[in-house]
Amino acid sequence: MGDASTNQSANDAVWGRVERQLTYYRTEAKKAKVSYRSVKLVQIVVGVVIPVLAAAGATGWITAAVAAIPIAAEGVQQLFQWQSNWLRFRSAAEALKTEIFLYQAEVEPYENANRLSVLAERTTKITREESAEWATFHQAETTSSSQPRQFAS
Known part of the structure; x- marks a missing residue:
């Protein structure tokens, strides 16, 4: 009797974790x-407005101020890395979905008795690799931004 209860508890724990991971990556991918x-979109729309302002005879400072918006927007995008985060998170979500599908279909590597352990290992590997990639990227970003710039003489 205790074995069935323990197995169900392990099953619930693994499935709960996989579902939380999938929800996290889906949500974060969508936000990014x-x-x-x-x-x-802001960059495109403002980029179209700039020549219209210039042609309409707007003062130079107004045109310059509006022209600064796409540049600032690109700086914000580079700071938060929404495009790369979107792609990384979406990739992790798709990898998790693949593992879930293979598990439910009971095909390799999920065709034997230890399939729940295999699911736990493989999904943990996906999240570990994504986290390591994120940390490596941000470490490189931090290191490169804190290094003094070398200028050619």
Whole structure:
């Protein structure tokens, strides 16, 4: 009797974790996608408005101020890395979905008795690799931004 209860508890724990991971990556991918596309939309719309302002005879400072918006928007996009986050999170979500499908279909590597352990290992590997990629990227970004610039003489 205790074995069945323990097995169900393990099953619930693994499935709960996989579902939370999938929900997290889906949610974060969607937020990053919306942010990235919003910034790009602002850049396009404002980019179209700039020549119209110039042709309409707007004062130089107004045209210059409006022209600064797409540049600032690109700086914000580079700071938050919404495009790369969107792609990384979406990729992790798709990898998790693939593992879930294979598990439910009971095909390799999920065709034997230890399939729940295999699911836990493989999905943990996906999230570990994504986290390591994120950390490596941000470490490189931090290191490169804190290094003094070398100028050619």
